Amino acid sequence: MVSRSCTDFIDLVSGDLLDFPPTPKTLPRVMTVPGIISDLDGDGSSDGDSDVPSTGGRQRKIIVANMLPLHAHRDTKTGGWCFSLDEDSLLLQMKDGFSSETEVIYVGSLKVDIVASEQEEVAQKLLNDFSCVPTFLPPELQKKFYHGFCKQQLWPLFHYSLPICPDHGDRFERSLWHAYLSANKIFADKVMEVINSDETYVWVHDYHLMILPTFLRKRLNRVKLGFFLHSPFPSSEIYRTLPVRDEILRALLNSDLIGFHTFDYARHFLSCCSRMLGLDYECKRGYIGLEYFGRRVYVKILPVGVHMGRLQSLLNLPSTSTKVRQIQEQFEGKRLILGVDDMDIFKGISLKLLAVEQLLQRHSDLQGKVVLVQIVNPARSTGKDVQEAKRETYSTARRINETYGFPGYDPVILIDHGVPLYEKIAYYAVAECCVVNAVRDGMNLVPYKYIVCRQGTPKMDETMSINEGSPRSSMLVVSEFIGCSPSLSGAIRVNPWDIDAVADALNSAITIPDAEKQLRHEKHYKYVSSHDVAYWARSFVQDLERACGDHYSKRCWGIGFGLGFKVVSLSPNFRKLSIDHIAPAYKVSNRRLIFLDYDGTIVPQASIIKTPSTEVISVLNNLCGDPKNTVFLVSGRGRSSLSEWFASCDMLGIAAEHGYFIRWSRTSDWESSTLHADFDWKRIAEPVMRLYTETTDGSYIETKESAIVWHHQDADPDFGSCQAMELLDHLENVLANEPVVVKRGQHIVEVKPQGISKGLVVERLFSSMVSNGNPPDFVMCIGDDRSDEDMFESILSAASSPLLPAVPEIFACTVGQKPSKAKYYLDDNVDVVKLLHGLSTAPTQRPRYSSHIQFSFEAAA
Numbered sequence: 040m041v042s043r044s045c046t047d048f049i050d051l052v053s054g055d056l057l058d059f060p061p062t063p064k065t066l067p068r069v070m071t072v073p074g075i076i077s078d079l080d081g082d083g084s085s086d087g088d089s090d091v092p093s094t095g096g097r098q099r100k101i102i103v104a105n106m107l108p109l110h111a112h113r114d115t116k117t118g119g120w121c122f123s124l125d126e127d128s129l130l131l132q133m134k135d136g137f138s139s140e141t142e143v144i145y146v147g148s149l150k151v152d153i154v155a156s157e158q159e160e161v162a163q164k165l166l167n168d169f170s171c172v173p174t175f176l177p178p179e180l181q182k183k184f185y186h187g188f189c190k191q192q193l194w195p196l197f198h199y200s201l202p203i204c205p206d207h208g209d210r211f212e213r214s215l216w217h218a219y220l221s222a223n224k225i226f227a228d229k230v231m232e233v234i235n236s237d238e239t240y241v242w243v244h245d246y247h248l249m250i251l252p253t254f255l256r257k258r259l260n261r262v263k264l265g266f267f268l269h270s271p272f273p274s275s276e277i278y279r280t281l282p283v284r285d286e287i288l289r290a291l292l293n294s295d296l297i298g299f300h301t302f303d304y305a306r307h308f309l310s311c312c313s314r315m316l317g318l319d320y321e322c323k324r325g326y327i328g329l330e331y332f333g334r335r336v337y338v339k340i341l342p343v344g345v346h347m348g349r350l351q352s353l354l355n356l357p358s359t360s361t362k363v364r365q366i367q368e369q370f371e372g373k374r375l376i377l378g379v380d381d382m383d384i385f386k387g388i389s390l391k392l393l394a395v396e397q398l399l400q401r402h403s404d405l406q407g408k409v410v411l412v413q414i415v416n417p418a419r420s421t422g423k424d425v426q427e428a429k430r431e432t433y434s435t436a437r438r439i440n441e442t443y444g445f446p447g448y449d450p451v452i453l454i455d456h457g458v459p460l461y462e463k464i465a466y467y468a469v470a471e472c473c474v475v476n477a478v479r480d481g482m483n484l485v486p487y488k489y490i491v492c493r494q495g496t497p498k499m500d501e502t503m504s505i506n507e508g509s510p511r512s513s514m515l516v517v518s519e520f521i522g523c524s525p526s527l528s529g530a531i532r533v534n535p536w537d538i539d540a541v542a543d544a545l546n547s548a549i550t551i552p553d554a555e556k557q558l559r560h561e562k563h564y565k566y567v568s569s570h571d572v573a574y575w576a577r578s579f580v581q582d583l584e585r586a587c588g589d590h591y592s593k594r595c596w597g598i599g600f601g602l603g604f605k606v607v608s609l610s611p612n613f614r615k616l617s618i619d620h621i622a623p624a625y626k627v628s629n630r631r632l633i634f635l636d637y638d639g640t641i642v643p644q645a646s647i648i649k650t651p652s653t654e655v656i657s658v659l660n661n662l663c664g665d666p667k668n669t670v671f672l673v674s675g676r677g678r679s680s681l682s683e684w685f686a687s688c689d690m691l692g693i694a695a696e697h698g699y700f701i702r703w704s705r706t707s708d709w710e711s712s713t714l715h716a717d718f719d720w721k722r723i724a725e726p727v728m729r730l731y732t733e734t735t736d737g738s739y740i741e742t743k744e745s746a747i748v749w750h751h752q753d754a755d756p757d758f759g760s761c762q763a764m765e766l767l768d769h770l771e772n773v774l775a776n777e778p779v780v781v782k783r784g785q786h787i788v789e790v791k792p793q794g795i796s797k798g799l800v801v802e803r804l805f806s807s808m809v810s811n812g813n814p815p816d817f818v819m820c821i822g823d824d825r826s827d828e829d830m831f832e833s834i835l836s837a838a839s840s841p842l843l844p845a846v847p848e849i850f851a852c853t854v855g856q857k858p859s860k861a862k863y864y865l866d867d868n869v870d871v872v873k874l875l876h877g878l879s880t881a882p883t884q885r886p887r888y889s890s891h892i893q894f895s896f897e898a899a900a
Contacts, residue, residue, distance in 0.1 A: 099142045099239045100580070101230055102130055105185070105247040107147040107171045120153070120161055124169065127460060129572060130244070132346040136576025145171045146229050152178055172229050176222055183218035185247070190419070191215070192281075193246050197270045198385045198479040199277055211282050220250060220602075227254035234259065237591075240583060243294070245269045250286070250602070252293035257604045260595040263587040265579065266291060267298035269343070270481040271522070275310045285315060286602040292316075292331045293605065295586040298339045298579055300482040300522035305340050313756045326582075333593065333608040333858050337586045341578055342526050344571040345487045351496050353464045360502040362465035367503070370469070374549045376411045377470035379463060379485045380477070382418040382455075384428045387476040387518065387535045392435040392451060394476070394541035399443045399450060402546060407448050409549065411474075412466060415455040429455075467492035468499055472548040474516040475523075476535045482522035486515050486530065490563045512556035513563065514548040516541070526566060529559035598856075607856045616852045616863035618877035621819070624848040625878055628817035631667050632804060632847075634830055636797075636822035637674040637681075640854050641875075643868050644823065650684050658872060661879035663690035669815075671804065673698065673797050675789075675826060677743050678709055697791065697826060698800035699745040712745075712795060720777040721747060724790045727769055735762045745792055752786035763788050784825055797822075798829030805837040816847045820861075821871055823854035831860040 108128030114121050124131055134143055153161050158175050165171040176184065191209040195202070202210050226248060230241060240263045243251050255262050278284060288311055291297055299305040305327065312318040312329060320329045320338070327338040353359055366375075376395075380386035395411045415432070418425045436451040443450050467473070473489040492499075493513035500507060515530035517523065524532055531544040593608045625631070638644055641655050651659075663670050671692040674681060678695035682702075685691055689705045702709050725740070728749045732738050737754035740747065749766060751759035766788050770781045778793050801820070808815055818838065820830050831851040838849050853859035854871060865871050 097140060097142055097238070098138070099144065099233075099235065100137060101144050101146060101233055101239060101241045102133070102244070103146045103226060103230055103241060103248060103251065104130055104244040105147060105189075107145050107149060107165075107169075107173065109149065109165070109169060109171060111149055111151045120151075120157070120164075122165065122169065126349060129343065132349065132572045133576035135346070135573035136578075137580065143170060144233050145169075146174065146226060146233070147171070148174050148176055148181070172233055174222075174225050174229050176225060180218055180222060180225075183215050184222035187212070187215040188219040189247050194270070196277065196281060197246060197273055199271075199273055200384070201277065201280060216283055223248055223250040224254055226251055227258065230255060231258055234262070237261075237263075239263065240265070240580070240587070242267070242579070242583070250290045253290040253602055253604055256293040256606055257597060260597055260606045261590045263583065263590065264294045265296040265298065265583040265586075266294040267579065268304065269300070271479060272299060272304040272307045272311075274307045275314050278307070278311050279315065284311070288312060288316060289605065290602065292318075292329070292336050294336065295334075296337045296339055296579070296583045298341055300340075300342045301525055302340050304522070305338050309338065310757055313760070317756075319760065330858070332598075332605050332856065334606060335586070335589075337582065339579065339582050341575055342522060342570070343482050343484070343575045344567065344573075345484055345491060346572050347491060347568060350464065350488060350491045353461050354468065354492060354496045355498045356461050358459075359461045359465050359468075360499070362462050363468055363499070363502050366465055366469045370410055372408070374405070374409045374472075375466075375470045376409065376472045376474060376545065376549070377466050377489070378411060378413040378474050378476070379416070379466075380413070380475070381416045382425060382429055382432075384424045385477055385479050387478045388413060388415070389428065389431045389435050390478070390535050390538065390541070391474060391476040392432065392439060393538050394545060395451060396435070396439045396442075397538050397542035398545050399439070401542060405546075405549075406443050406450070407445070410448075410450060410452060412452045412454065412470070414458050414463060414466065415453060417457065464488075464492055468495065468503065472514040472516065472545070474541075474545065474548075475518060475521060476516070476533070476541065477518050477521050478535050480518070480521040484523070486517055486523055486527055486563075487567045489513060489515070490560065490567050493560060494564050510557040511560050511564070512553060513560040514551065514556055515559075515563070516544045516548050526570070527563060529562045612862055613859075614863060616850060616865055616874065618874055618881075621850055621874070622877065622881050624817060624850075625881055628848065629667055630808070630813050630815045631665075631669065631817040631819070632808065632815040633662065633668060633670045633818075634673050634801060634820040634822075634834075635671070635875075636824070636827050636830075636854075637672060637676060639823035639868065640821055640827075640871055641868055649680075654876075655872060656685070656687055658875045658879055659685070659688050659691055662875060663688060665879075669804070669808075671800070673800050673822075673830065675748075678702070694797070694800045696743050696745045697795055697797050698803075699792065699795050701800070712792070717778075718745070720774055720779050720790070723773055723777070724770060724779075727773060728766070728788075731762055731766045731769075735759060738762070745795065747790050749788045750786060751788075759786070796829045797826050798833035801830050801833040802837055805833075805840075809840075809842050814843050814845075814847070816845065818847050819850040819852070821852045821854065821865070827853070828860050835860070 108125045108131040110123045110125055112121055113119070130145060137143060153173070153175060158173075162173055162175075165173055192211060192215065195209075230251075234241070241255060243264070243266045246268060249266075252264055252266060255264060272278070281287070291308075292312070297308070299308065309320050309327070309329070312320070318329050318331065320327055327340075329336045329338070378388070378391055380388055382388070391413070392411070395409075398409065399406050413436075433453070436453050439451050440449045467489045470489070473486060475483055475485050477483060490513055494511050495503070495505065497507065515527055517527055517530045517532055518535045519532045520535065524530070531548060533541045533544045535541060592611075594611050594613065595606050595608050597604060597606055599605050635641060638649070642649060642651060659670065662668055669692065670690070671694055672681065672685065673694040675697050676695060678693070678700045681693050681695050685693065686705065692704065693702045694700070695702075698712075700709050700711050724747050725742070728740050728747060731749065732740055735751060735754050735758065738749060738751040738759065740749055749763070751763055754762070763783055767781055767783050770788070770790060774781060774790065779790050780793050781788065781790050805815070818834055820827075820834055822828075822830055831853070834849055834851055838847055850863060851861040852863040852865055853861040854865055854867060856864050856866070865874060
């Protein structure tokens with residue numbers, strides 16, 4: 040079902056929604072591979088599914104972010120625009136992690152508005168001088184996109200703030216969502232302008248562009264695409280409140296690699312994929328992966344780092360040294376605690392001030408000796424919440440200074456204006472302790488910068504009168520709710536809401552013995568210096584290259600409309616089975632063997648009504664009525680249900696409970712396997728399953744004659760999956776000496792006798808027909824789940840047997856476009872019934888003999 044957010048999507052993404060002019064295309068296109076240029080220059084209708092391999096040219100990386108790493112201002116004399124690189128931008132610093140042969144191009148917006156008449160000239164200048172491609176979002180669109188949807192809706196939600204009432208947050212507005220889509224579409228247009236070969240990798244950054252992967256994947260199915268989220272990703276209970284939750288999740292899954300700062304953020308994302316999209320993930324050889332329509336989407340956990348060289352160069356500036364001396368003089372005899380935060384409601388500045396107040400109240404000996412310098416960076420968004428946070432911060436600081444200050448001493452100093460980076464560096468170098476008290480934050484790099492600055496440089500040591508080679512020290516008090524917290528094992532971690540605990544942590548930080556401060560600092564510096572921004576970028580790109588390694592080993596199909604678009608990536612020989620393709624082989628064959636699964640194949644998997652429809656009964660009777668056909672229903676269901684449901688199908692063969700019981704026709708007796716007549720193992724397995732059923736709400740046990748199945752499809756997805764893995768391990772241990780196998784399937788854990796599988800049913804039927812002198816010349820098998828893969832494998836194996844006089848025509852078909860051992864697929868059970876109906880009514884040659892075969896189950900075994 041297409042959601043309302045996708046309604047009239049074609050009009051929306053073309054830019055008509057907000058009546059904005061289309062972005063000018065000014066960049067020259069370069070054809071590097073024959074045939075690729077037509078795929079990229081179109082309007083997006085082409086799927087870009089070219090099988091032409093790479094030319095092996097220079098590798099290009101396109102870095103896409105909301106803002107370009109540039110400073111911009113008008114020249115007062117000429118009136119023209121002047122641009123310069125922002126050396127402190129993470130996007131610029133990450134180039135250190137790339138090979139020197141890599142060409143890097145940036146796509147993003149400028150921090151200034153450029154009028155339409157100047158855009159072409161500016162775009163060409165930025166491309167030539169800085170390898171930057173500006174997006175030029177119209178001012179109204181920029182406002183709704185960034186200050187609207189990004190900052191009013193995504194940012195609060197991702198930081199666990201819900202608009203519970205009109206006075207607390209902004210409710211979801213669809214017009215802002217449409218602006219978000221329009222902006223992402225413009226970014227996609229610009230990216231496509233600079234993708235010039237198969238050696239181009241695209242790396243998209245942060246929550247501003249979470250829909251971009253869908254636009255890019257639609258334009259170029261095999262685009263090599265990575266996405267990194269720099270903010271927290273909320274738990275599923277929070278994220279699922281977003282009205283466009285599925286669209287954003289599916290867009291992210293159109294990436295090849297998705298990066299997060301911490302395991303918590305990745306875990307929340309994976310939980311959302313499980314709960315909302317029904318996707319399971321697995322960890323294999325250190326990597327986390329999701330199967331998404333045949334594509335393997337990898338998830339990477341990698342915290343970003345700082346640029347060591349940049350910080351060290353700032354430490355060596357004369358201006359930094361001058362500022363350090365001023366700070367030392369100003370706070371001589373004081374214990375300096377430093378805070379550096381943006382002004383927003385999530386940074387916990389007011390909570391930090393309350394902790395300082397508590398510290399001074401509890402420890403009167405620290406009054407006059409401890410100073411908190413709080414540097415407040417300008418707010419990145421506007422709104423009443425920011426103003427309220429600012430008012431609370433100032434009123435709290437004023438109260439503390441009036442209560443505990445005196446002439447010449449203010450315990451709290453707020454610096455609420457633009458502070459040059461070199462001044463912040465100077466404060467980092469002097470401060471005895473740094474406190475980051477955010478209630479929720481992404482990868483806050485303040486602690487990392489503080490550690491590097493406290494390590495110092497020879498020049499800074501000289502400024503601060505520190506002897507060369509003397510041990511360094513630093514102390515960190517960090518919130519457990521920020522992204523860098525897991526990496527800083529030597530920091531004092533706090534719950535920012537617990538004012539008493541934060542006050543105690545501050546006291547410990549300034550009173551702890553110097554030797555311990557030095558050990559903590561040494562541990563932190565070793566980590567920060569070895570996990571810098573270059574390491575982060577290099578590691579991510581290496582994994583992105585690995586994730587894209589099999590792009591040209593599979594065929595791709597683009598399916599779905601609007602934001603539901605996705606790419607199905609499957610084997611080159613995998614194709615949809617049509618009646619026109621199978622009918623010629625069916626008509627000329629004389630001995631046909633047909634295997635059909637039940638649930639999910641001829642009836643819908645999710646249907647509450649499990650009995651076959653009259654149409655299914657009619658089609659099966661028509662197929663069975665042809666004497667050339669041997670038709671078998673092979674199911675995991677019990678024989679009593681199947682006998683009742685197919686009582687009117689006289690000539691239909693049934694293999695129940697994965698082949699433990701077989702019946703050749705309605706009048707035949709059920710034959711059971713004699714391999715394992717002892718079911719004493721049930722007395723061991725059933726109590727174990729009952730234990731897990733009692734502790735897992737929504738689960739239940741299905742007892743068959745030959746097997747026991749534990750179902751958890753109605754349980755909580757995460758808990759049910761966790762319990763299933765635990766149950767699997769438990770059963771394997773207690774049944775280790777029993778003649779059974781324990782298998783985990785789709786929402787089930789099953790215990791059944793060894794040697795029983797759908798694949799063995801196929802082998803036995805093949806063997807019987809060959810031994811009777813009637814080898815099949817046509818085999819069709821249709822199924823939808825893991826157990827049916829055994830049938831596909833057995834058919835391919837049996838067909839290659841040297842006992843067969845000729846290789847039969849084989850049509851192994853899975854239901855749903857997904858990785859399979861089958862060569863063909865059908866979309867759903869409706870397609871299956873339609874295909875069977877087409878075969879049952881197809882005219883055939885007159886039979887030379889009957890191929891309905893009866894044989895002994897024991898003999899075939």
